[in-house]
Amino acid sequence: MTYAGAFPLTHQPFDTIGLPEPASVLEVVFQYFHPNQYPDLPEDNEFDLLISIANAVEKYKVYEAMHTCTARLR
DSSP, rough: OOOSSSSSOSSOOOOOOOOOOOOHHHHHHHTTTSSSSSOOOOOGGGGGHHHHHHHHHHTTTOHHHHHHHHHHHH
């Protein structure tokens, strides 16, 4: 027995959008939206990644991460 069509969509599904940041940056940024402990930021030898994360959290206004990135960059 199949139920295909038994529950028709009453709204349009969400569109998929592309983000310009690489997955390695978005993976860290998205962890700030999850109700767990915040992620560890990259080590000093990954300075370019840390800068990219800092730019992304500023762009998307992820305030919890902005302070952490600023402190880490000092």
